[in-house]
Amino acid sequence: MQFRDLGKQYQTLKADIDQAMLSVASEAHYIMGPQVKELERELAEYVGVKHCITCANGTDALTLALKAWGIGPGDAVFVPDFTFFSSAEVVALEGATPVFVDVDADTFNINAASLEKAIKETLAEGSLTPKVVVTVDLYGLPANYPAVKEVAKQYGLLILEDGAQGFGGSINGQKACSFGDISTTSFFPAKPLGCYGDGGAVFTDNDEWAALLESYRVHGKGTDKYDNVRIGMNSRLDTLQAAILQVKLHAFDDEVERVNQVADTYTRLLAGHVKTPVIPKGFRSSWAQYTIQLPTEAARNGLQAALKAAGIPSMVYYPKTMHEQTAFQNADVKRPASRQGYDQYVATRLCRTVLSLPMHPYLETSDIEAICATLIANI
Numbered sequence: 001m002q003f004r005d006l007g008k009q010y011q012t013l014k015a016d017i018d019q020a021m022l023s024v025a026s027e028a029h030y031i032m033g034p035q036v037k038e039l040e041r042e043l044a045e046y047v048g049v050k051h052c053i054t055c056a057n058g059t060d061a062l063t064l065a066l067k068a069w070g071i072g073p074g075d076a077v078f079v080p081d082f083t084f085f086s087s088a089e090v091v092a093l094e095g096a097t098p099v100f101v102d103v104d105a106d107t108f109n110i111n112a113a114s115l116e117k118a119i120k121e122t123l124a125e126g127s128l129t130p131k132v133v134v135t136v137d138l139y140g141l142p143a144n145y146p147a148v149k150e151v152a153k154q155y156g157l158l159i160l161e162d163g164a165q166g167f168g169g170s171i172n173g174q175k176a177c178s179f180g181d182i183s184t185t186s187f188f189p190a191k192p193l194g195c196y197g198d199g200g201a202v203f204t205d206n207d208e209w210a211a212l213l214e215s216y217r218v219h220g221k222g223t224d225k226y227d228n229v230r231i232g233m234n235s236r237l238d239t240l241q242a243a244i245l246q247v248k249l250h251a252f253d254d255e256v257e258r259v260n261q262v263a264d265t266y267t268r269l270l271a272g273h274v275k276t277p278v279i280p281k282g283f284r285s286s287w288a289q290y291t292i293q294l295p296t297e298a299a300r301n302g303l304q305a306a307l308k309a310a311g312i313p314s315m316v317y318y319p320k321t322m323h324e325q326t327a328f329q330n331a332d333v334k335r336p337a338s339r340q341g342y343d344q345y346v347a348t349r350l351c352r353t354v355l356s357l358p359m360h361p362y363l364e365t366s367d368i369e370a371i372c373a374t375l376i377a378n379i
C-alpha cells in the first residue's frame with residue numbers, strides 16, 4: 001500500500017498525459033511555450049481570480065509575492081507555527097521577521113485570536129512594522145478567512161494565502177487561492193494538483209501586483225526582455241509541466257470529489273475511536289492529508305509502528321514547530337511568548353500527537369477498511 005499513489009493516477013490519465021508530453025517534445029517550445037499561458041488562463045478561471053502567474057515551485061511563489069509587496073528588514077510577517085518550513089523560510093530569506101502564531105486544535109490552521117494577540121505584542125514592542133499574515137491552508141482545508149480577514153483589516157495587514165496544500169478546497173463555494181490579497185500554490189507531485197516535477201503559481205486580482213510578479217519571475221524584466229529594471233529571479237514553469245497540469249486540471253474536480261469520499265469513509269469508520277479532522281460548516285477540503293490526533297506522543301508513535309508492521313504507511317506532518325526549527329534558533333524570529341505553556345500551546349502539542357494516513361483519490365474502500373481495522377486494534 002502506498003501513502004499517495006501517484007502511479008495509479010498516471011495509469012488513469014495515461015493516454016492524455018502521454019499525448020501532452022509528446023506534443024511538447026515535438027513542438028519544441030520548452031520554455032514559456034503556449035501551454036504555459038493557456039494553463040494560467042485556465043487556473044485563473046478555475047480559482048475565480050483575474051491573474052495567475054505560474055512559476056518554478058510553491059516556495060518561489062511565496063517569495064515572488066513578498067517581493068511584489070517590497071517586504072524586507074523591519075517588517076513583521078505573521079506565520080502559523082505549525083506548517084511546512086517554506087511558509088516562514090521565505091520571510092527570513094527576504095530579511096523580514098517571521099512572527100509565529102498558534103493554530104486551532106480542530107482545524108490545524110492559524111488561530112485568529114492568537115494572530116491578534118501577536119500583532120498587539122509586536123506593536124507594543126515597537127521595533128517591527130506588522131505588514132503581512134501568511135495564512136496556510138493546511139492539509140487541504142482553507143484557513144478561517146472570515147475571522148482572519150477581520151483581524152487583517154483592523155491592523156492593515158496584507159493576506160498572503162499559502163495554498164500549497166489547499167488548491168481545490170473552498171468556503172461556501174469560493175475556491176482556495178482566491179482568499180489572499182495574493183495567493184500561492186505548489187504543483188509538487190504529492191500536492192492536491194501535482195505535476196511531474198516542481199511547479200507553482202501565484203494568484204491575484206490586482207493588476208499592478210500581477211505586472212510586478214511577471215517581472216520578478218523573469219529576472220526583473222522591463223517592457224524589453226533585455227532591459228532589467230529590478231533584481232528578480234529565474235522562476236518559470238516548464239512547458240512540459242504546464243502541459244501535464246492542463247490534463248490533470250481537467251480531471252481535478254473528479255479527484256477532489258473522490259478524496260472527499262475517502263475522507264468521509266475514514267471519518268465514519270474511525271468515529272468514536274480517535275480524533276478525526278474537523279471540517280467547519282461551509283468549508284470543503286481538498287485533503288492534501290487526512291490527519292488524526294492521538295492522546296499522547298507515545299500513543300501516536302506506538303500506532304505508527306503498529307501500522308508500519310502491518311504494511312501501512314503513515315507520516316508525521318510535522319514533527320517540529322517553526323519556532324523549534326534549527327535554522328531559526330539564531331535567526332531573527334519572534335518566538336511565542338514563554339508564558340504560553342506546553343499544554344496551552346496547540347502547535348507544540350500537535351507536533352507530538354498528529355498522524356497522517358494514506359490519502360489519494362484512488363484509494364480503494366477495501367484499503368481504507370483494512371487501515372481502520374488495524375488502527376482501531378492498536379489504539
Ligand SMILES: *Cc1c(COP(=O)(O)O)cnc(C)c1O
Nearest residue numbers: 057058059084086087164186188
Ligand atoms: C509544499 C509546500 C510549500 C512549498 O512548495 P514547493 O513547491 O515544494 O516549493 C509551501 N508551503 C506549504 C504549506 C507546503 O506544503
